[in-house]
Amino acid sequence: MEINGKKLAHGIIQGGMGVGVSLSELAGNVAKQGCMGVISSVNIGFKEPDFLQNPFEANIRALKEHIRKAKEIAGGNGLIGVNIMVAVSHYEETVKAAISAGADAIISGAGLPLNLAELVKGSNTLYAPIVSSAKAAMLLCRTFAKKAQSIPDFIVIEGHKAGGHLGFSADDLKEDTCQENLDILKEVLEVIKPFEEQFKKKIKVFLGGGIFTGKDIAEAIKNGADGVQIGTRFIATEECDASTAFKEILVDAKEEDIKIIKSPVGMPARAVFTPMLQSLEEGKSFFAKRCNGCLKACPKGDKIPYCISRALIAAVEGNKEEGLFFCGENAFRINKITTVKDLIDELVDEYKLCMNAV
Structure with missing residues (x-):
C-alpha cells in the first residue's frame, strides 16, 4: 500500500495511546514489521527531569527523541506517525516539532483539527484527522480544501468500541445507540468522493474501534476501507512502552x-x-x-x-x-502478552485466510 508515495507492507496503523503507552519502542517495532507505528505526544516528556518545571520544553524534547529512536528501530521499514490531540495545549507547536523531527504522518483527533492541513503544508509529512462521523469528515475536508487547498492523505475512523476518549455522546454509549463502524465507513466513503474528484487524489480510509482479529480486518477491507487502526491489542506486547x-x-x-x-x-x-x-x-x-x-x-x-x-x-x-x-x-478478549511480530503475523495470516475464502 502507498499513501501519497509512502509505503506500508500492511494496512495496519497502531493506535496512538498516551500517556506513555505508545512511545518509540512500540511504534518503532510496529513500523519494523511494515505497518504504521504511532507515538502519542500527550505528556510524552513525563520522564524528563524538568517535566514539572518546564512541561512544554520537556515534551518537545522527548517527542523529537522518540521519533528519532522509533525510526532507528524501524530500520527504514513501515512509517512512524505521531498522534497529537487537538485538545492539548501547544497543539500547533507540537505538530511543527513532529514535522521537524521527521515524522512520516500526523494523526489528530480529540477535537476537530481544522488547521492541520495548513500546519503540514510544504512538508513531506502525511496528515490525517480522526473522525467518528461522516459529518465530521465532510466538515474537515471542506475546511482543508478552502484554507489550504488540500485534502487529507488518509482518514482514521474511530468507532464507539475504541478505547480512551470517544467521539460519541454519553447517552448514545449508555443506550447502545451509536452508529456502527461499517455504517460510518460507508457514509465517509461517500462524502469524501467529491473532494477526491476535485483534487484528483485518493484519500485512504482506515477503520478503527473494536478491530481485534484478522477477520475484522477482512470485513473492513471488503466494505471499502484501505486498512485498519488497532490500539488495545498492541498494549499487550512485550515491546509496548507501558509497564508489565x-x-x-x-x-x-x-x-x-x-x-x-x-x-x-x-x-x-x-x-x-x-x-x-x-x-x-x-x-x-x-x-x-x-x-x-x-x-x-x-x-x-x-x-x-x-x-x-x-x-x-x-x-x-x-x-x-x-x-x-x-x-x-x-480488551477482555486478550489472554496473553505476545510480541509485536507475532501479533502482526497472526493478524495478517488470518486476514489472508478470510480474503482467500471469499
Missing part, C-alpha cells in the same frame, strides 16, 4: 470490568474499572501536586474529581491504586 503491570491488567480484565467513564475534560471514555475509579465513586478526589496545563479544556484544581494526567502516568507506571487504564471494548 498495565499489560497484566488487560490480560486479567473481564468483560464486566470495562466501563464507560466521564473524563475530567467532560468527554466519555472507556477504561478498566480499577481501584482509582472505585474510589472516585466513593467520593475520593485525586489531584496533581502541580498542574502542567496539558489540556486546554481541563477546568483544573478542585473543579475536577481527578487529574487525568496524573492518573494516566500512574497507569503506565503500573500503579493499580491510582492509575487510569484506558482500553477498547474488546
Whole structure:
C-alpha cells in the first residue's frame, strides 16, 4: 500500500495511546514489521527531569527523541506517525516539532483539527484527522480544501468500541445507540468522493474501534476501507512502552470490568474499572501536586474529581491504586502478552485466510 508515495507492507496503523503507552519502542517495532507505528505526544516528556518545571520544553524534547529512536528501530521499514490531540495545549507547536523531527504522518483527533492541513503544508509529512462521523469528515475536508487547498492523505475512523476518549455522546454509549463502524465507513466513503474528484487524489480510509482479529480486518477491507487502526491489542506486547503491570491488567480484565467513564475534560471514555475509579465513586478526589496545563479544556484544581494526567502516568507506571487504564471494548478478549511480530503475523495470516475464502 502507498499513501501519497509512502509505503506500508500492511494496512495496519497502531493506535496512538498516551500517556506513555505508545512511545518509540512500540511504534518503532510496529513500523519494523511494515505497518504504521504511532507515538502519542500527550505528556510524552513525563520522564524528563524538568517535566514539572518546564512541561512544554520537556515534551518537545522527548517527542523529537522518540521519533528519532522509533525510526532507528524501524530500520527504514513501515512509517512512524505521531498522534497529537487537538485538545492539548501547544497543539500547533507540537505538530511543527513532529514535522521537524521527521515524522512520516500526523494523526489528530480529540477535537476537530481544522488547521492541520495548513500546519503540514510544504512538508513531506502525511496528515490525517480522526473522525467518528461522516459529518465530521465532510466538515474537515471542506475546511482543508478552502484554507489550504488540500485534502487529507488518509482518514482514521474511530468507532464507539475504541478505547480512551470517544467521539460519541454519553447517552448514545449508555443506550447502545451509536452508529456502527461499517455504517460510518460507508457514509465517509461517500462524502469524501467529491473532494477526491476535485483534487484528483485518493484519500485512504482506515477503520478503527473494536478491530481485534484478522477477520475484522477482512470485513473492513471488503466494505471499502484501505486498512485498519488497532490500539488495545498492541498494549499487550512485550515491546509496548507501558509497564508489565498495565499489560497484566488487560490480560486479567473481564468483560464486566470495562466501563464507560466521564473524563475530567467532560468527554466519555472507556477504561478498566480499577481501584482509582472505585474510589472516585466513593467520593475520593485525586489531584496533581502541580498542574502542567496539558489540556486546554481541563477546568483544573478542585473543579475536577481527578487529574487525568496524573492518573494516566500512574497507569503506565503500573500503579493499580491510582492509575487510569484506558482500553477498547474488546480488551477482555486478550489472554496473553505476545510480541509485536507475532501479533502482526497472526493478524495478517488470518486476514489472508478470510480474503482467500471469499
